[in-house]
Amino acid sequence: MSETVKRILNKKELEKPDLIRLLQSSEDERKLIFKKAAEIKEKFVGNKVYYRGLIEFSNLCGKNCFYCGIRSGNKNAHRYELSEDEVLQAAKYAWENSFGSVVIQAGERSGKNFVGRIENLVRKIKEFSNGELGITLSLGEQTEETFRRWFDAGAHRYLLRIEVSNPDLYHRYHPSNKTHDYNARLRSLYLLRQLGYQVGTGVMIGLPFQTPDDLADDLIFMREHDIDMVGMGPYIEHVDTPMYKYRDQLIPKIERFILSLKMVAILRIMMKDINIAATTAMQAIDPMGREKSIKVGANIIMPNLTPSRYREDYLLYEDKPCTDEDAEECKRCLEARIHMAGGEIGYGEWGDSKHFRRRKK
Numbered sequence: 001m002s003e004t005v006k007r008i009l010n011k012k013e014l015e016k017p018d019l020i021r022l023l024q025s026s027e028d029e030r031k032l033i034f035k036k037a038a039e040i041k042e043k044f045v046g047n048k049v050y051y052r053g054l055i056e057f058s059n060l061c062g063k064n065c066f067y068c069g070i071r072s073g074n075k076n077a078h079r080y081e082l083s084e085d086e087v088l089q090a091a092k093y094a095w096e097n098s099f100g101s102v103v104i105q106a107g108e109r110s111g112k113n114f115v116g117r118i119e120n121l122v123r124k125i126k127e128f129s130n131g132e133l134g135i136t137l138s139l140g141e142q143t144e145e146t147f148r149r150w151f152d153a154g155a156h157r158y159l160l161r162i163e164v165s166n167p168d169l170y171h172r173y174h175p176s177n178k179t180h181d182y183n184a185r186l187r188s189l190y191l192l193r194q195l196g197y198q199v200g201t202g203v204m205i206g207l208p209f210q211t212p213d214d215l216a217d218d219l220i221f222m223r224e225h226d227i228d229m230v231g232m233g234p235y236i237e238h239v240d241t242p243m244y245k246y247r248d249q250l251i252p253k254i255e256r257f258i259l260s261l262k263m264v265a266i267l268r269i270m271m272k273d274i275n276i277a278a279t280t281a282m283q284a285i286d287p288m289g290r291e292k293s294i295k296v297g298a299n300i301i302m303p304n305l306t307p308s309r310y311r312e313d314y315l316l317y318e319d320k321p322c323t324d325e326d327a328e329e330c331k332r333c334l335e336a337r338i339h340m341a342g343g344e345i346g347y348g349e350w351g352d353s354k355h356f357r358r359r360k361k
């Protein structure tokens, strides 16, 4: 049977049936996929792993996604927002330790105050680092004006996961109202690209009712949208969410993990020069999850810089790693892990998506 997989891996462009077949590969077959992905990674992006210091600015969120632990409807979540000082200190740590960039992530909110605070933080980070620290934002859907203000302040990358590219499934996992509209999310992705951001998206893997067919569509979605960066990982249930009731219908966690590794590897084969993150959710299932992702195609890691006392509160899903550690511990830990995975850390470099530079021309 591995002949079929070999033949697919030699094709120039993978089509949907190929993707489904690769996603359903056996243990022996997936080794071939992983090997091919590693070769492509080496050839097109090299073995450098770039850091994006993660600052979880706030777990306040105006949305109520059925899968997420910090959804507005979860009254058990203890809400916080970092002060300006706390954010700047975390960003300074990143700069002093030669992390090329930071990511500011929070629940989705609109409102003048919020928009202004982010704009101010972006400007201040740019200022103290003499423009050296790259800034990625991950703050949900926003208006064109907001995206523009943040871009003008100095943010140059934006992460907005589509979560699931099948609109029917999207609507099953979200309340049906206009703040949870699939088309609005697409529009935001489009606006970000228009405004000149490097655009990242991603999906969750192993969601209830999701099939290999859907995951193949997710990969095709990323290719068709010519995306620059991707962060994706396994869906992990959280007790305080409506989707917890489907926990018995999920595939086992280890299967979700393997499926996620396959998604990373196949995407690397399809989109050779993009940036792909080794996500934290991978490590929530397998202690070596991020290293394994790096070996099969990922080239970005987001060391957590959120001050320790807030980490427990930014709990999107169960078993999130690094909640008891601080920035220094995660830095040391990751250094060792990346070296074990045969990677080299791109200290002091932005590590922009090569794809972005190429597609701009």
Ligand code: 5AD
Pocket (backbone or CB within 6 Å): 067, 068, 069, 161, 163, 203, 204, 233, 234, 235, 236, 237, 238, 281, 316, 317
């Ligand atoms: N399991 C895995 N990932 C999740 N996210 C939210 N909830 C979960 C969950 N239960 C992811 C979403 C979101 C990102 C910030 O976290 O993909 O975009």
Ligand code: SF4
Pocket (backbone or CB within 6 Å): 061, 062, 063, 064, 065, 068, 069, 070, 071, 072, 106, 107, 108, 140
């Ligand atoms: Fe809010 Fe994002 Fe969680 Fe949805 S996934 S509830 S938008 S933080």
Ligand code: FES
Pocket (backbone or CB within 6 Å): 304, 321, 322, 325, 329, 330, 331, 333, 334
């Ligand atoms: Fe945070 Fe290992 S990266 S403890």
